[in-house]
Amino acid sequence: MAKVFRNRTEAGRELAGLLSSFRGQDVVVLGLPRGGVPVAFEIAEALDAPLDVIVVRKVGVPGQPELAMGAIGEDGVRVVNDEIVRVVGATEADFARTEQRERDELQRRAARFRGDTPRTDLTGRVAVIVDDGIATGSTARAACQVARAHGADRVVLAVPVAAPDSVRSLAGDADEIVCVEQPTWLRSVGQWYDDFTQVDDRTVVDLLDRAHRRHQPAESAAGTARPGFDAEVDVKIGPLSLPGHLTVPPGAVGAVVFAHGSGSSRHSPRNQFVADQLHGAGLATLIFDLLTDAEARDRRNVFDIGLLATRLQRAADWVRGQPAVAGLPIGLFGASTGAAAALVAASDPSLPVAAVVSRGGRPDLAGDRLGDVTAPTLLIVGGDDRAVLGLNRDARRHLRCENRLTVVPGATHLFEEPGTLESVAALAADWFVEHCRTAEGGRR
Numbered sequence: 001m002a003k004v005f006r007n008r009t010e011a012g013r014e015l016a017g018l019l020s021s022f023r024g025q026d027v028v029v030l031g032l033p034r035g036g037v038p039v040a041f042e043i044a045e046a047l048d049a050p051l052d053v054i055v056v057r058k059v060g061v062p063g064q065p066e067l068a069m070g071a072i073g074e075d076g077v078r079v080v081n082d083e084i085v086r087v088v089g090a091t092e093a094d095f096a097r098t099e100q101r102e103r104d105e106l107q108r109r110a111a112r113f114r115g116d117t118p119r120t121d122l123t124g125r126v127a128v129i130v131d132d133g134i135a136t137g138s139t140a141r142a143a144c145q146v147a148r149a150h151g152a153d154r155v156v157l158a159v160p161v162a163a164p165d166s167v168r169s170l171a172g173d174a175d176e177i178v179c180v181e182q183p184t185w186l187r188s189v190g191q192w193y194d195d196f197t198q199v200d201d202r203t204v205v206d207l208l209d210r211a212h213r214r215h216q217p218a219e220s221a222a223g224t225a226r227p228g229f230d231a232e233v234d235v236k237i238g239p240l241s242l243p244g245h246l247t248v249p250p251g252a253v254g255a256v257v258f259a260h261g262s263g264s265s266r267h268s269p270r271n272q273f274v275a276d277q278l279h280g281a282g283l284a285t286l287i288f289d290l291l292t293d294a295e296a297r298d299r300r301n302v303f304d305i306g307l308l309a310t311r312l313q314r315a316a317d318w319v320r321g322q323p324a325v326a327g328l329p330i331g332l333f334g335a336s337t338g339a340a341a342a343l344v345a346a347s348d349p350s351l352p353v354a355a356v357v358s359r360g361g362r363p364d365l366a367g368d369r370l371g372d373v374t375a376p377t378l379l380i381v382g383g384d385d386r387a388v389l390g391l392n393r394d395a396r397r398h399l400r401c402e403n404r405l406t407v408v409p410g411a412t413h414l415f416e417e418p419g420t421l422e423s424v425a426a427l428a429a430d431w432f433v434e435h436c437r438t439a440e441g442g443r444r
């Protein structure tokens with residue numbers, strides 16, 4: 001029985017395992033937009049390779065658009081299938097008319113996804129072309145042909161799932177085809193995913209930008225690359241010195257301060273996992289203890305949301321004063337009771353907060369301060385964490401800021417189920433990056 005993937009992220013990670021031999025080679029990972037890009041993102045990260053889209057358009061026979069007489073790519077690349085042209089009796093004028101229409105659309109799509117970033121040069125490199133699956137293979141064939149025309153030395157086609165007949169038919173277009181599953185019967189690619197939600201343009205742009213920043217650190221407002229930093233720190237809050245860990249990836253676009261839940265600390269493996277993923281998205285993080293050891297032994301302090309919020313505010317102020325972070329927009333990430341502290345902290349107008357993310361949070365503990373929160377707020381709750389889900393739904397009725405509730409299917413309160421914490425991290429990274437950029441743009 002062929003495997004059904006939970007989502008494109010999981011599929012990309014499984015596929016990346018089959019491509020590990022390419023790590024260290026001169027590889028460019030090319031996602032077919034839109035569904036292939038989330039899969040390609042995971043592969044590019046695993047291979048430490050640049051990520052780009054490969055924007056192609058088939059040039060269909062007049063009156064039979066699904067029958068391709070050629071394909072086109074960026075920078076004027078043109079591939080003609082002379083056999084099809086001969087069989088259907090198409091003229092050069094027929095081809096040129098269809099090509100011009102498709103080229104206009106190709107240029108619109110390339111500009112939408114890539115903006116001003118130039119296409120990644122493929123000359124002499126290994127092009128790993130990625131899609132979320134192959135049914136007929138016509139688009140994948142066009143992509144292989146275009147990549148080769150762009151100068152790729154070797155073309156590898158990589159997909160999580162494909163029809164065996166399509167794999168065989170593409171053998172002449174790619175030097176190598178890597179596929180996780182080849183079910184004997186494939187009616188549609190979507191049937192092999194639990195979650196096959198349509199990928200929107202903004203997601204493609206965000207993933208490309210995150211990957212681009214990883215390889216070419218963004219410049220600070222002063223025009224020089226912001227250096228990285230990674231060290232244990234002492235967060236000074238009045239007479240207290242609370243231990244923490246500050247990580248600033250090169251070219252960071254924002255800084256996120258974490259507020260752990262009751263019974264947890266800066267050593268929370270879940271918060272550390274999320275923080276690691278945020279670093280890859282170009283976000284600095286501070287994970288610290290909200291309480292001293294002595295304070296934590298008194299359970300009243302653990303649930304004192306006002307005290308925790310004050311500590312979080314002071315920690316955010318401390319972060320803003322660190323040279324490696326100075327000037328960056330600040331986000332707050334709270335888990336469980338820490339989410340209530342984050343929301344109360346964000347309700348104080350003296351603390352500029354670009355965004356808040358709550359993981360399995362208790363926003364109800366923020367009480368009437370919810371209505372004072374102005375920072376865009378993302379509430380992430382497990383689908384099987386029913387009691388907390390109800391509390392978050394109720395909290396949304398009191399929030400007046402931009403807000404969203406996202407439910408992770410199959411997840412319980414601690415997001416211990418396979419792949420669920422990865423979903424939290426990806427959602428948080430996208431939310432923080434989007435709103436940190438908005439905040440940064442507003443200051444310029």
